[in-house]
Structure formats: C-alpha cells, structure tokens
Amino acid sequence: MMTGRWSRRVSHRIALNFEDGTTRFIDADESESIADAAYRQGINVPLECTNGVCGTCKAFRQSGEFDAGSYIEDALSDAEAVEGYVLCCQAKAKSDMVIDVLASSGACKVKPKETMAEIVKVEALSARRIRLSVKPREGALPMFLPGQYVNVTAPDEAARRPYSFTSAPGADVATFLIRNVPGGKMSAYLEAKAKTGDRLVLNGPFGSFYLRTPRRPILFLAGGTGVGPILSMLEHLAARGANDQPVRLVYGARDDADLVEVDRIEALSACIPNFTYDTTCSGPGSRHPLTGHVTDHLSAGALNNGDTDVYLCGPPEMVESGRRHVAKLGLLPANIHFEKFVPAGDAIAV
Numbered sequence: 502m503m504t505g506r507w508s509r510r511v512s513h514r515i516a517l518n519f520e521d522g523t524t525r526f527i528d529a530d531e532s533e534s535i536a537d538a539a540y541r542q543g544i545n546v547p548l549e550c551t552n553g554v555c556g557t558c559k560a561f562r563q564s565g566e567f568d569a570g571s572y573i574e575d576a577l578s579d580a581e582a583v584e585g586y587v588l589c590c591q592a593k594a595k596s597d598m599v600i601d602v603l604a605s606s607g608a609c610k611v612k613p614k615e616t617m618a619e620i621v622k623v624e625a626l627s628a629r630r631i632r633l634s635v636k637p638r639e640g641a642l643p644m645f646l647p648g649q650y651v652n653v654t655a656p657d658e659a660a661r662r663p664y665s666f667t668s669a670p671g672a673d674v675a676t677f678l679i680r681n682v683p684g685g686k687m688s689a690y691l692e693a694k695a696k697t698g699d700r701l702v703l704n705g706p707f708g709s710f711y712l713r714t715p716r717r718p719i720l721f722l723a724g725g726t727g728v729g730p731i732l733s734m735l736e737h738l739a740a741r742g743a744n745d746q747p748v749r750l751v752y753g754a755r756d757d758a759d760l761v762e763v764d765r766i767e768a769l770s771a772c773i774p775n776f777t778y779d780t781t782c783s784g785p786g787s788r789h790p791l792t793g794h795v796t797d798h799l800s801a802g803a804l805n806n807g808d809t810d811v812y813l814c815g816p817p818e819m820v821e822s823g824r825r826h827v828a829k830l831g832l833l834p835a836n837i838h839f840e841k842f843v844p845a846g847d848a849i850a851v
C-alpha cells in the first residue's frame with residue numbers, strides 16, 4: 502500500500518496468467534483499470550475500444566475483489582459476469598487478484614523473465630531425492646503463485662529443466678525437491694558437480710497448477726517429488742494462518758527412503774488449522790505403516806460428496822490414475838487441478 506501527503510494511493514498485486522502457462526505480476530492502483538496498469542508495466546493485454554463496448558479485453562477472474570466499472574451487455578453479459586469474467590479496460594482492483602488473460606504471453610508482448618540466482622545448498626535427502634536451495638544474486642526471486650514452477654538452467658547451459666518451488670512465494674531462499682534420475686543431465690550436475698555459489702538462471706514462473714482461493718475442503722494427492730508444489734501451497738496456507746476449510750494430504754512414494762520432507766509437513770501441520778495427512782509406500786517389502794497407492798487412502802469425508810478441490814501432482818501415470826479415480830467418485834473436472842512431472846528433456850520452452 503502507498504500513501505502520499507495529499508492523496509492516498511492503494512496498490513494491489515495482480516497475477517496475470519496467460520494461455521501458454523506464463524504468469525506475470527503487476528501492481529495496480531485502485532484508481533486505474535487493470536488494462537492501464539498492465540500497459541504501464543509493458544504488458545499489452547488484448548484491448549480495443551477501452552470503453553466497455555467491444556468485449557476484446559474480457560478476462561477471467563480466478564480470485565480477488567474488484568470494481569467492475571461500466572460497460573454494455575454486448576461486451577459482457579450478466580451470465581458471464583456471474584461466471585467470473587471481467588473487462589480489463591473497466592475493472593479496478595480492490596484487493597490482490599489472479600486473472601486469466603485469454604491470450605498467449607507472446608501476443609501480449611510479455612518478455613521472458615530471467616532471474617540470476619546462486620546455489621545456497623544442495624542436500625541429498627535420500628539416494629533419489631535432492632533438496633536444492635537458491636537465492637537471487639541481486640534483487641528478488643521471481644514472484645509466483647504457490648504450486649508454480651520455473652525453468653532452471655545449470656551453469657554452462659549443461660541442462661535446463663522445469664522444477665516446482667517448494668517454498669512459499671516471497672521467501673528469501675527458494676527451495677526445490679528434485680528426483681535424482683539415473684543418467685539424467687540435471688541429476689548428474691546436482692549430484693556430482695553442484696556447489697554453493699554456482700550460478701543458475703531461473704526463467705518463469707509458469708503453470709496453471711496453483712492454489713485457488715480455498716472455498717471448499719482441499720485434498721492434496723502427491724506422488725514422489727510431486728509433493729514439491731504441494732509443499733509450497735502448504736507453506737502459503739501456513740503463512741496465511743486463518744483457514745476454515747479442512748485440508749487433507751495423502752503423500753505416497755514407492756520406497757520408504759523416498760518419503761522425504763515429512764518432518765516439514767509435520768511442522769506445517771501445527772500452523773494450518775484443520776490439516777491432516779497420511780504417508781504411504783507402494784513398493785514391495787515396505788515397512789511403512791500405510792502401504793499402497795495414495796488413492797487407497799481416501800476417506801468419504803475427504804471427498805465431501807464431490808464438493809472438494811483436489812490437487813494432484815506426481816509422475817504422469819500416478820496423476821492419470823488419480824484423476825480417473827476421483828472423477829469416478831464424483832469430483833467435477835473443474836475442481837480437479839493437476840500437474841504431471843513429464844520428463845521434459847531438452848525440449849522445454851525458455
């Protein structure tokens with residue numbers, strides 16, 4: 502919030518999500534339209550009449566309060582407004598907001614955002630799990646929505662791979678939980694070469710797998726390092742404090758040794774009201790108290806007759822079978838959010 506001697510300017514932070522998964526944050530005063538704020542900060546969101554007449558600037562509000570402004574029914578119907586659509590040339594933010602822009606970031610002239618970072622620590626949590634901590638070399642880490650990822654480039658461009666933040670947005674040090682894949686390029690760098698002070702480039706943030714405003718119970722289903730973005734969501738919920746919705750996590754791994762970060766989840770459970778979790782191992786010979794897949798441990802209460810926001814993350818097969826499972830139990834597709842950790846190889850976007 503900014504205040505002056507003669508006038509009081511209230512500024513809010515708006516996350517603009519583009520169709521290609523890119524996210525950019527802008528600041529918007531309560532006195533300016535979201536479109537004006539975006540243009541002021543170099544983002545050319547779709548715009549034509551600027552008068553609430555043509556509908557070109559229509560976007561979808563994921564969360565946040567706003568003043569809708571004035572417009573005609575042809576530009577935005579009552580039904581669309583009820584659904585959550587807004588006109589960016591008219592709407593003024595009254596709180597922080599998350600908005601889906603109905604265009605690609607390229608079409609809106611969004612420039613790639615790179616942050617120069619350096620390694621603070623690389624820790625082997627097990628033979629197959631690495632925790633990477635990084636800080637910015639100058640300025641701040643990229644802002645992101647809890648659950649999003651960045652493309653991380655190793656020194657000498659040895660590899661560039663997408664990794665999801667496990668830390669909360671705004672933390673001074675960002676953390677990632679990374680699977681150590683035998684023969685993998687980034688895995689080999691992190692296991693054998695990476696050291697404190699190494700320079701990494703972070704490009705992003707990206708992704709539509711982020712925590713929505715909690716309006717109904719939340720069920721997190723995590724497989725392996727897929728718990729990473731869910732940790733970021735839990736960190737965010739813990740930092741926010743107030744939460745009146747039940748939050749449940751079921752976190753599974755194949756091998757007992759790979760159920761890492763459980764201490765952190767336990768510590769977070771003390772800060773998130775209504776939070777419960779279970780861990781399970783699916784590999785043969787597991788000595789873990791719970792065995793089997795995450796979907797083997799869903800209670801009727803956690804599904805709340807289908808009125809639950811489900812967040813699924815992990816290997817592609819786990820996410821697919823989890824989605825099918827919860828859909829069969831009555832969850833609506835709109836309430837199922839997921840991210841598949843598809844091996845990205847060298848073909849990812851910069």
Ligand SMILES: Cc1cc2nc3c(=O)[nH]c(=O)nc-3n(C[C@H](O)[C@H](O)[C@H](O)COP(=O)(O)OP(=O)(O)OC[C@H]3O[C@@H](n4cnc5c(N)ncnc54)[C@H](O)[C@@H]3O)c2cc1C
Nearest residue numbers: 662663664665679680685686687688726842843844845846
């Ligand atoms: C949006 C997104 C977010 C992601 N976030 C994370 C994250 O937070 N943590 C994380 O650990 N990973 C994450 N991944 C996957 C990650 O980007 C890499 O693909 C993975 O870490 C392997 O990179 P690498 O360079 O070590 O192996 P590569 O050099 O890419 O692969 C080497 C070989 O191993 C195979 N391989 C790669 N990954 C796997 C796997 N998981 N299982 C089986 N075989 C595999 C490849 O097909 C290839 O044959 C994410 C992927 C996406 C698309």
Ligand code: FES
Nearest residue numbers: 549551553556590
């Ligand atoms: S630009 Fe025409 S309605 Fe907003």
